[in-house]
Amino acid sequence: MRKRNNPITTVVSVAVFILLEAASLFILHANNEIQRSWFGTIGQFTMKVLWGGGETIRDYFRLRSCNDSLAIENFRLMQENARLNAILDRADVSGVAPNTDSRFSYTGAYIVKMSRNRQHNYLIIDKGARDGIVEGSGIITPKGVVGIVEAVSDNYSYAISLMNRDMNVSARLRREGPVGALSWNGHSNATLCEIPHHLMTELGDTVYSSGYSTIFPKDIPLGVTVDSRLKDGATWELEVKLFEDFSRLKYVTIVTNLDTAEMLNLEKEGEDEQE
Amino acid sequence: MNRNDRLIYFAIFIVVLAQLVICNYLFLGPLVTLTLLPVAVLFIPLKHKSAAAMLLAFLMGLLVDWLSDGVLGLNAAALVPVAFARDFLIRLFVGEDTVVRMDPVTVNKPGWFRMIAMISVAILLFLLVYVPLDSAGERSLGFNAARIGISYAVSLLAGIALANVFSNLNKREQL
Numbered sequence: 001m002r003k004r005n006n007p008i009t010t011v012v013s014v015a016v017f018i019l020l021e022a023a024s025l026f027i028l029h030a031n032n033e034i035q036r037s038w039f040g041t042i043g044q045f046t047m048k049v050l051w052g053g054g055e056t057i058r059d060y061f062r063l064r065s066c067n068d069s070l071a072i073e074n075f076r077l078m079q080e081n082a083r084l085n086a087i088l089d090r091a092d093v094s095g096v097a098p099n100t101d102s103r104f105s106y107t108g109a110y111i112v113k114m115s116r117n118r119q120h121n122y123l124i125i126d127k128g129a130r131d132g133i134v135e136g137s138g139i140i141t142p143k144g145v146v147g148i149v150e151a152v153s154d155n156y157s158y159a160i161s162l163m164n165r166d167m168n169v170s171a172r173l174r175r176e177g178p179v180g181a182l183s184w185n186g187h188s189n190a191t192l193c194e195i196p197h198h199l200m201t202e203l204g205d206t207v208y209s210s211g212y213s214t215i216f217p218k219d220i221p222l223g224v225t226v227d228s229r230l231k232d233g234a235t236w237e238l239e240v241k242l243f244e245d246f247s248r249l250k251y252v253t254i255v256t257n258l259d260t261a262e263m264l265n266l267e268k269e270g271e272d273e274q275e
Numbered sequence: 276m277n278r279n280d281r282l283i284y285f286a287i288f289i290v291v292l293a294q295l296v297i298c299n300y301l302f303l304g305p306l307v308t309l310t311l312l313p314v315a316v317l318f319i320p321l322k323h324k325s326a327a328a329m330l331l332a333f334l335m336g337l338l339v340d341w342l343s344d345g346v347l348g349l350n351a352a353a354l355v356p357v358a359f360a361r362d363f364l365i366r367l368f369v370g371e372d373t374v375v376r377m378d379p380v381t382v383n384k385p386g387w388f389r390m391i392a393m394i395s396v397a398i399l400l401f402l403l404v405y406v407p408l409d410s411a412g413e414r415s416l417g418f419n420a421a422r423i424g425i426s427y428a429v430s431l432l433a434g435i436a437l438a439n440v441f442s443n444l445n446k447r448e449q450l
Contacts (some may be wrong), residue, residue: 009325013324013326013329013362016329019360020329020333020351021352021356023333023351024333024337024348024355025348026348027337027347027351028352028389028408031346031347032346034411035346035408037411038411038413056321130354230391
């Protein structure tokens with residue numbers, strides 16, 4: 001009497017099946033030209049599928065390095081763009097552009113840690129003093145301002161996030177509009193304050209960085225106005241929906257003003273003279 | 276090996292000879308492949324386990340290929356899967372106890388409906404390997420499908436008759 005579902009018998013049966021079937025196909029392959037050619041075609045197709053699949057998987061794992069190189073290329077282009085903008089801005093009336101460089105340098109970085117659910121949020125990025133990052137550098141993306149570097153170690157930088165009650169950014173309503181202070185409202189949007197009462201505002205206006213600081217370049221788009229209210233009957237307080245989605249943030253650009261020291265010194269001298 | 280087993284093996288040998296005659300002298304057209312071997316494989320005595328049945332099926336197929344001057348390895352490649360599936364098919368269509376007790380397979384227990392279903396699956400399994408390997412990508416899918424369909428119908432009729440013969444031989448042992 002046979003045992004029911006004997007695993008050893010099953011394994012032996014499968015092994016013998018594979019062996020005999022392989023032997024049959026080998027005999028078929030060895031003795032018949034048409035079948036040999038067909039097996040060759042099938043083999044080539046199978047290898048193509050396997051290698052193609054393998055290549056797809058390799059490509060997937062190469063995405064990180066690809067992203068890195070794209071980010072570096074992006075920063076280089078931003079730097080170039082800033083340099084060219086500066087040349088255009090300083091061009092004299094005759095249209096001759098002076099040979100000058102941008103005030104800002106750009107460095108790409110990854111966010112390695114970030115808080116989002118506090119009143120005083122922060123982030124840590126993977127670039128530090130060794131990469132030329134200094135305290136007071138700005139952190140931006142193409143979609144807006146992210147934060148300001150507060151402390152720097154050799155390899156990392158600590159920054160306060162725009163989603164921090166202590167942080168203000170000088171922002172302009174539209175490209176040529178009034179300038180005010182933009183700060184996080186504690187929820188999902190930001191508030192632009194100090195817009196004079198007599199100036200007309202419309203919902204949907206874009207808010208840009210003003211450039212009136214030593215930290216951020218001007219004309220970085222930050223968000224659009226979604227609500228407005230009059231404060232103390234004197235100024236507009238505008239609610240701004242930010243372009244940047246902080247929950248999906250991964251790559252940032254650290255922007256460093258190369259003239260910061262010079263500008264701060266000048267500012268200090270001016271203040272001293274006034275006193 | 277008892278007398279009935281010897282009789283069954285002799286019958287299988289006769290079937291192999293008949294298949295040789297069919298392959299060498301009975302050309303029914305490019306769309307028809309008349310095969311008796313899958314049914315013969317199903318009736319290999321259950322005293323011999325699956326591995327032994329596969330080896331026997333392989334040798335039967337190789338012998339037919341060799342002596343019929345056909346494509347060497349073709350019948351062997353198509354018969355081995357039938358032998359591999361033999362125990363499973365008998366369990367499914369005749370009954371688990373037949374395999375466990377290694378009873379001779381007869382039509383009495385499952386009835387003709389189940390017997391024909393079992394033969395159908397065995398023949399289809401054979402043809403699904405045989406026809407594509409034989410055409411080796413030289414024939415269209417439609418041609419292969421038509422060949423499988425017509426060959427299945429013809430082989431099934433022959434297979435039912437053959438199953439009746441094997442069943443009667445096994446019945447004699449049970450009596």
